[in-house]
Amino acid sequence: MNPAPRRTYYFVDMNEKRKPYPYDRIEPKWQSIWAEKGTFRTPNPGDADFDPAKPKFYVLDMFPYPSGSGLHVGHPEGYTATDIIARYRRMKGFNVLHPMGWDAFGLPAEQHAIKTGEHPRENTAKNIANFKQQLNRIGFNYDWNREVNTTDPGYFKWTQWIFRLLYESWYNPETRKAEPISTYTGANPDGVRLAFVSEAPVNWCQGLGTVLANEEVVDGKSEVGGFPVERRPMRQWMLRITAYAERLIDELQGLDWPEGIKLLQKNWIGRSEGAHVYFVLENFENTPTSLIALALDTDKADHPEADAVPEGHRVHRTAELTVFTTRPDTLFGATYMVLSPEHPLVDIFAADEHKEAIAKYRAEIGGKSDLERTELSKDKTGVFIGAYAVNPVNGERIPVWIADYVLMGYGTGAIMAVPAHDERDWEFAKKFELPIRAVVQTAAGGNVEEACVAGEGTAINSHNAALSLDGLPTADAKSKIIDWLEANGGGERKINYKLRDWLFSRQRYWGEPFPIIWTDGKHSSLPESELPLLPPDLDDFKPTGTGEPPLAKATDWVRYSEAATRETNTMPQWAGSCWYYLRFCDPRNPEHFVSPEAERYWMDGGKPGGVDLYVGGTEHAVLHLLYARFWHKVLFDYGYVSTPEPFQRLVNQGLILGEDGQKMSKSRGNVVNPDEVIQEFGADALRLYEMFMGPLEQVKPWSMAGVQGVARFLARVWRLIMEENQEGQWVLSDAVQDVELTGAQQRVVHATIKKVTEDIESLSFNTAISQMMVCTNELTAATVRPVAALRALLQVLNPFAPHLSEELNETLDRKFPGAESGLLAGRTWPEYNPAFLVEDEIEMPIQINGKLRERIVVKKDAAAAEIEAIALASPKVQEHLAGKTPRKVIVVPGKLVNVVV
């Protein structure tokens, strides 16, 4: 049933500030019409009004954290862009999925709860209501039936479900896929689960009583509150994202993402090709397997005697040190070794008389924050541990040192030092007077005693009885020595990644509880039937201060059974945002996180990525996008989703700066609130200005004068169609008539349709708007304004300024019913006719030696010879030629003529 037709009269209210057009009445009017009619409700496959003949288009915004301070003008930038795309695609005949939701777990709500005692749930609900109301005032076409909220048990049930899936899975390197843990045949399944427990050094913040993610720590202090942060080993849940490192790099290839973002991800994952090289320790040659050495990816479960070996380490044949190097070709130049001070083997290999110095050095650097450690990087420090290793390639005896320039977290935590060809090793060798031996000759050359000679070249001084690299270019030398090492048990080819496993637990209240219970120190997952696992209600959200999470205070909740207790950590904020785009496809489904039918329809467009367009800020270029891709791939391996990647096309909108050109912030007082802009200029003006400022992806400053400019444009469009009568009412202008368009009007209207269509496709909204301004200026000049021209303009303007265009179109329709009826939002996008764009005669510039000298007018299809003749005959040209004969005349028909003398 349609509601009774509305009729709106506008009176100029003298008491009120005069508005260029009554946006304050028409905007709420259309917003409520859209809500009542359900204009933007998107049916799913299986729904009665679903049309399977239409292609799908999934256009998504990065959903916001609903903060207490509400929206600022940066938010609607990307949202307006996707809003335009969604409206446009719908008019182009697509089924459009364009949802919005809330990433609502997070530290601010919890901090607020600690301060005020108000439950985070209540505060979050208020903030969401505020955000939603602000978004609706801008007139976005979200399908609110699909709203999701990560803190809703109906949602986080499935976040917990996916975590449980990760926990019950391992990555099978043979199949290169996640599989149920039951297919793993090794002795220690807990060592390979995709979600696992680890004793990891974490950023512990005493002031906040919680661990923090790396990105929450700035300069050794907490981002919130500025409290000191220390590294402390704690029992933590980790996700084995490193298992997917290779796929996360390789599968970027098929995505339409900015190359810069792909590169950022690749660098973050940090793939390096090289080798592991084993160095036997002097005096430990016959020490059997009771000693350990580092080697990532090696399965300690194959060695049952190695129960005491920490995660990720392996048992060696003998007491060896393994190093990772990307330059195995320089092995003959290794003159010493360096271990990270935290390396577990230091205590085993160190000579007794050096142990005191080692302890002292460790204490020194232990007191340093990460910042200090890197700040002092210019000055290398370290101590000799009194041990010697044997270089496998020449049997040479080289000293072993510890130094903080070698990081425990990368590679094996140990390096072979080649001071001649590595800048850091060179500095260290110079300071401690260690030998430097050149083994690579580079094109640039140089004396290794004076400076480090970095880069590739030709191997020299690199031979033993059985092997010579001398004369080989670096690449060949690398592969030859790796072959030799592999044949002689001295090492192996190895690919190393910078990416670390993902620290996935937080000692917080306001997050998803883990679906895990502990029995006799062993963990197991809750049965699916017990999900969602709700957090307990607490009276007091303060941290315990001991490192125990707040959930530990709820002793009844923690007690699962006589024998078992619940995990008290919660998941980080990233968890809910890792899969929300899937829930939007089928947001209320109680049986599945998304039904297979809905998933297939909305996500499978025949491309690697599911979401057709994803728009958000660069601040998520690495972490969110990497995490979501990881989860998606696990779900893909199980067949729960039909594409290997979540997001096909990614666009980062640029930051909006304050009017002062500075980043918007409360402390600078340059934050612009969209509500104020709407109050003064209307939502359509806000939308239009956000898009008119400049290219979407560029950083650009706000300007209220600019808003006024586009508001003026909208008012001009209004007055194309409306005029004020004697009583001060806005009524349809008499100039609007059902007449044929003039040639010039035909041309500008069709040029506008063409340009706006193409510019929306390429997200060049600013130039689309200028073209509509050109069109409006042209029509303003006309004394009689053809309805057809106005209708076309309103139709292409509709995605940008939906309220104004619907209102004007309704007014036009009352007097001039057209071929289509109903809302513009439901009509078909106009086509342009190329025949109207061509002019009979065109103006062509004439250059002489590349300088513009004259313009001529020729028939549009004039032949090159004809144009040349006209050009040369021009008096101006003759004058400039000054009697000289042109050497060459270049005629580009339709473009220009260039005469060369």
Added chain:
RNA sequence: GCCGAUGUGGCGAAAUGGCAGACGCAGCGGACUUAAAAUCCGUUGAGGAGAAAUCCUCGUGCGGGUUCGAGUCCCGCCAUCGGCACCA
């Protein structure tokens, strides 16, 4: 240090290798008005010649190059912003 992005009027910006500055802001002049605001019309890169219409020179961060022709392509710099930062 490494990686990436960006440098065009007073400002935001536009230009498939082909008339640099579309469109908008600000400015200036005019119309309407008792007046102002709003609106409409015109004008506006810099410098120079001319009474004027017009014309000339220079001009896209800097220096080179390719080309009949470069804001656009190539080489080398500089500056600003963003990310990473002893990653072996």
